[in-house]
Amino acid sequence: MNYNWNWSVLVTEPYLDWLISGFYWTISVALVAWIFAFSIGCLVGIGRTLPNKFIAGACTCYVELFRNVPLLVQMFLWYFAMPEALPEEWGRWVKRDMPNPEFVTAVIALSLYTASRVAEQVRAGIEAVPKGLAAAAKAHGHGVAQTYRYILLPISLRMVVPPMTSEFLTVFKNSSLALTIGLLELTAQSQQIAEYTFRGFEAFTAATVIYVLIALVATVAM
DSSP, X not given: OOOOOOGXXXXXXXXXHHHHHHHHHHHHHHHHHHHHHHHHHHHHHHHHHSSOHHHHHHHHHHHHHHHHSOHHHHHHIIXXXXXXXXXXXXXXXXXXXXXXXXXXXXXXXXXXXXXXXXXXHHHHHHHHSOHHHHHHXXXXXXXXXXXXXXXXXXXXXXXXXXHHHHHHHXXXXXXXXXXXXXXXXXXXXXXXXXXXXXXXXXXXXXXXXXXXXXXXXXXXXX
16 A cells, blocks of 8 residues: 555656557557458358358368467467477478567467457358348349358448457457567566566556557547
């Protein structure tokens, strides 16, 4: 109760630069991962509703695999295990020569995990469209691709905007797990400031405020 707050530490060097750098990496990881996750998730979600059983089955396997394995475990697998499973030269490049391996790994793990969740939202949206609309499209001579392009997707994607907003915000929050593989994003930088200054309350309060502002902006944008 007698804690002596000192907010000035957050605007002194190098701690202010650390917060700015952490904010940059958080935004970068989250946005790049979301672009891939949304693209892959839409394709997988559509695939799960197709009449082709092979494609639907493959997409279902993808969703069940990536959705049910914890994201932290997936990050460890991509960062520590995957380079060892590659041919020796490729593995050496991934571990030593690839630019920003922590960033790349975080984006891959986060995008593939989030894509499985996006896929379920897209699938649910498509299946929520009244069956009569697809039947009417077929009666008018539309093929499967035309039915999806002109009927199912325009309606379903509008319906899933609210749950997609939640997934979009989850990407930003899950990006904090990238600190476990060495990426100095916002949470990692806040922890580093706390360790250097012993001002943990100030450091993590600043991170909390930044995360809340990101969430509010993203919510309004969606």
